[in-house]
Amino acid sequence: MPKNDATTGNDPVWDVIVVGGGPAGMMAAGRAAERAREERRELSILLLEKNDSLGRKLLITGGGRCNVTNAEFDDHKLLAKLKDGGKFLFSAFSQHNVRKSLAFFNTRGMETKIEEGQRVFPTTDRAQSVWDVMVGYLMATSRGGQPSMVTIGSDSPVVGFIQTTPGHIDAVKLASGDVIHGKNFILATGGKSHPETGSTGEGFAWLAKLGHTVIEPTAALVPITVSDEWVKDLSGIALPNAKITLYLDGVKVAGKKGVKKGKVLFTHFGLSGPAILNMSSEIRELLEYGALVLSLDLLPDHDYATLNAALQKLFTKEDKKKFKNAITGLIPAAFVPIVLERSGIHEDVYCNSVTREERLALVKLLKDLHIHPTGLLGTDKAIITSGGIALEEVDFKTMQSRRVPNLYVIGDMLNIDRPSGGYSLQICWTTGWVAGNSVAGALSLS
Numbered sequence: 001m002p003k004n005d006a007t008t009g010n011d012p013v014w015d016v017i018v019v020g021g022g023p024a025g026m027m028a029a030g031r032a033a034e035r036a037r038e039e040r041r042e043l044s045i046l047l048l049e050k051n052d053s054l055g056r057k058l059l060i061t062g063g064g065r066c067n068v069t070n071a072e073f074d075d076h077k078l079l080a081k082l083k084d085g086g087k088f089l090f091s092a093f094s095q096h097n098v099r100k101s102l103a104f105f106n107t108r109g110m111e112t113k114i115e116e117g118q119r120v121f122p123t124t125d126r127a128q129s130v131w132d133v134m135v136g137y138l139m140a141t142s143r144g145g146q147p148s149m150v151t152i153g154s155d156s157p158v159v160g161f162i163q164t165t166p167g168h169i170d171a172v173k174l175a176s177g178d179v180i181h182g183k184n185f186i187l188a189t190g191g192k193s194h195p196e197t198g199s200t201g202e203g204f205a206w207l208a209k210l211g212h213t214v215i216e217p218t219a220a221l222v223p224i225t226v227s228d229e230w231v232k233d234l235s236g237i238a239l240p241n242a243k244i245t246l247y248l249d250g251v252k253v254a255g256k257k258g259v260k261k262g263k264v265l266f267t268h269f270g271l272s273g274p275a276i277l278n279m280s281s282e283i284r285e286l287l288e289y290g291a292l293v294l295s296l297d298l299l300p301d302h303d304y305a306t307l308n309a310a311l312q313k314l315f316t317k318e319d320k321k322k323f324k325n326a327i328t329g330l331i332p333a334a335f336v337p338i339v340l341e342r343s344g345i346h347e348d349v350y351c352n353s354v355t356r357e358e359r360l361a362l363v364k365l366l367k368d369l370h371i372h373p374t375g376l377l378g379t380d381k382a383i384i385t386s387g388g389i390a391l392e393e394v395d396f397k398t399m400q401s402r403r404v405p406n407l408y409v410i411g412d413m414l415n416i417d418r419p420s421g422g423y424s425l426q427i428c429w430t431t432g433w434v435a436g437n438s439v440a441g442a443l444s445l446s
């Protein structure tokens with residue numbers, strides 16, 4: 001329980017108040033308690049969450065399977081994927097990186113597997129397994145059997161910080177009007193994507209009020225809308241390994257930003273899936289400059305010549321079969337009507353009657369199917385928001401604010417651009433662990 005403090009009469013003063021019970025906040029509160037247990041000390045830690053339960057967004061991650069991290073064990077290579085933001089994170093990763101995060105989950109009984117793009121998932125394929133580990137971590141008791149040092153205050157929306165002197169926070173105020181005093185505060189209210197999960201972005205306004213620079217959060221890693229009806233008709237179909245190439249006014253977009261490989265999902269509004277999400281910022285930008293075409297390569301492991309040879313072989317082997325049935329050996333059946341319509345090959349044609357010209361046209365079609373992006377969905381459907389606290393204003397050795405020393409800022413509140421692939425949650429595990437570890441360390445000195 002929190003200790004009474006002479007400066008506030010009988011009001012309890014918590015050692016640490018964590019605002020926001022998502023993955024970053026849970027890791028921070030859990031690590032602060034764990035460090036105190038390791039050092040045989042007592043800390044009072046309050047985790048405030050506006051919802052009636054913790055980690056709502058965590059439970060919908062990775063389509064409910066939770067891509068818990070990315071199995072890139074070289075910190076330099078991993079952080080290079082995070083554009084400019086990566087360079088700030090070295091000191092935090094030197095304390096808690098991917099290897100340590102995997103060990104964290106594995107030693108707590110959650111086995112993991114690595115999929116395409118080094119994405120790590122729990123072997124159960126359930127985000128609930130990750131949630132269970134995190135809540136178990138929060139509830140961990142000391143060897144002597146004393147209750148957990150973390151008190152969870154759910155249904156507790158915070159409306160702001162209370163300061164009596166600049167550069168120091170005294171308390172948080174709840175929507176109920178209650179004021180709760182603390183010595184240290186960890187801010188983990190998340191970004192603004194999928195606000196129905198509780199991440200509505202109030203924390204950014206509080207940071208600005210404290211004198212921090214906040215880069216306006218905008219939707220990032222967002223599904224796209226397209227004008228092609230045939231794409232929407234394929235809603236629910238997934239291509240596990242497709243390649244997309246962007247063309248602006250007929251000219252191939254140069255460099256890595258114009259090409260992505262990976263999973264593409266067809267939806268009732270257009271396209272989603274990691275390859276699309278990772279290209280969404282470029283698509284938004286390019287749409288402002290001209291006519292954008294997304295060329296979809298259904299079979300990127302073949303070049304034009306090997307695909308031509310593969311089709312020749314298929315048509316020879318299946319010469320008595322109808323073309324429309326044989327082609328499902330190469331592409332999903334749902335694509336057959338589109339291929340028939342666009343290739344001009346009649347649906348009753350047998351494989352042995354497909355002409356060379358038709359086959360060459362088919363090769364071109366399978367490797368260069370044109371789709372026309374019209375825009376991006378909004379923040380409510382984005383995976384993350386890009387923006388947040390300016391990174392220069394945070395000390396990444398501790399996650400402490402450089403303006404308000406008894407404040408720590410973690411997770412999606414940080415202005416770090418990152419691709420899809422488990423990087424977002426890894427940033428939460430790392431920054432949450434470092435904040436919890438630092439605050440517990442600082443309290444042992446005070």
Ligand SMILES: Cc1cc2nc3c(=O)[nH]c(=O)nc-3n(C[C@H](O)[C@H](O)[C@H](O)COP(=O)(O)OP(=O)(O)OC[C@H]3O[C@@H](n4cnc5c(N)ncnc54)[C@H](O)[C@@H]3O)c2cc1C
Pocket residue numbers: 019020021022023024025048049050051054055056057058060061062063066067068069156157158159188189190191193194197198199200201202203382383384410411412413421422423424425426428
């Ligand atoms: C659909 C979807 C799929 C995703 N899949 C993946 C994936 O597979 N892998 C990956 O790495 N990342 C994924 N992400 C991103 C990942 O979920 C986020 O990066 C991560 O949840 C951020 O954690 P956080 O703790 O910083 O914030 P959040 O998870 O947003 O948690 C913030 C918490 O603070 C609470 N809160 C907010 N305001 C207040 C307040 N005023 N008072 C009290 N509490 C408050 C919220 O209710 C919430 O519980 C996905 C995101 C989405 C939307």
